[in-house]
Amino acid sequence: MFATSTQKNHWIFSDEETLIRIREATNKAYVDQFRPPEDVGDFFLSATEERTLLHFYEYQLKEFCVKFQPTMNKAVIGTAFSYFKRFFLYNSVMDYHPKEILVTCVYLACKIEEFNVTIAQFVANVKGDREKAQEIILNNELLLMSAVKFHLTVHNPYRPVEGFLIDLKTRHPVLEAENLRPFIDEFLDKVLMTDVPLIYAPSQIALASVLEAARKCREHLDVYVTSILITDEEMLQSVVDAIRTIRLMVRVKNYDPPQP
Structure with a gap:
């Protein structure tokens, strides 16, 4: 039940301001870690720019799920979105490409929501090099699960x-x-x-x-x-x-x- 779930205890925040502060802290941590000694100007993305980029990939995520064959149920889409939002709350797009995390979120959501497709069936929906896509998904799956603290059950509306x-x-x-x-x-x-x-x-x-x-x-x-x-x-x-x-x-x- 939601009342006793990891979602309620770890992934429900008080307001938008709290989320903004977390994203700004995530952005700052990345910039502080990789900022070179010399001044390089606006080399890094700001937290606002990261959020804009993620909005773009959220549309890509929705489009991928809508066009997916066989047709996905809504729970898979909702869970995939939850994983994507959770992952990039504490990770920067400058560290992990959203496109790679996107397909991994959907693949993991398929498993958790018992939407039974093989990895071969899944990557058949991916444009481009499908062998590389399969490798990316399988390599990132454990990373994604770790990033969401292995809290895999998502209660959707x-x-x-x-x-x-x-x-x-x-x-x-x-x-x-x-x-x-x-x-x-x-x-x-x-x-x-x-x-x-x-x-x-x-x-x-x-x-x-x-x-x-x-x-x-x-x-x-x-x-x-x-x-x-x-x-x-x-x-x-x-x-x-x-x-x-x-x-x-x-x-x-x-x-x-x-x-x-």
């Missing part, structure tokens, strides 16, 4: 979404719950491109996606949330604050793929 939809059908049947699904999927796709999975619980992300979908369908779920789903006022306020922030983080994100 997709299962809680199904729970909310079933609950809506059961306890709030005035709403046609299945009409929300396309907008929920759209919202969760956008969530992957943000830091939301590193800050909020999967159930909070799932509920935010349901409420955002309801808003787009011009449906009102206030009564369902406040009178049926959550009756504890203190808990309700905490959940409302979290959902408001999640929806804001998703809305302010620019979804045009950045240039490398």
Whole structure:
């Protein structure tokens, strides 16, 4: 369960500012380690430039997963994104090429989420030298597992979404719950491109996606949330604050793929 998971204990952070500080510390550690004695100007990437580059490769990661054959389930994609974000939280793109880590994250996610493909089937989806791609993935697999502290189980929001939809059908049947699904999927796709999975619980992300979908369908779920789903006022306020922030983080994100 998420409440007792390594994800909650080690990979959920208090806010975006905390993530920014960690990334800046990671960037500084790399620069301090390799800075030459003489002044070489802007030789190294800044933490902001590293994040921009990673945004670009997050789009590459999503495109790779969408085009993958056989078709991947959503859990594999969500887990791959989690590994990628975790890895580069404490490692610099100046030390490890994101493209190589990207395919390794997806391959490891396939194993963990029991999406059964052989390494030969996997690299058949990779452009270019597939023999080299296989070598890169197998060489980096242990590195990736070590970098994420061998915390391999990832709780994604997709299962809680199904729970909310079933609950809506059961306890709030005035709403046609299945009409929300396309907008929920759209919202969760956008969530992957943000830091939301590193800050909020999967159930909070799932509920935010349901409420955002309801808003787009011009449906009102206030009564369902406040009178049926959550009756504890203190808990309700905490959940409302979290959902408001999640929806804001998703809305302010620019979804045009950045240039490398």
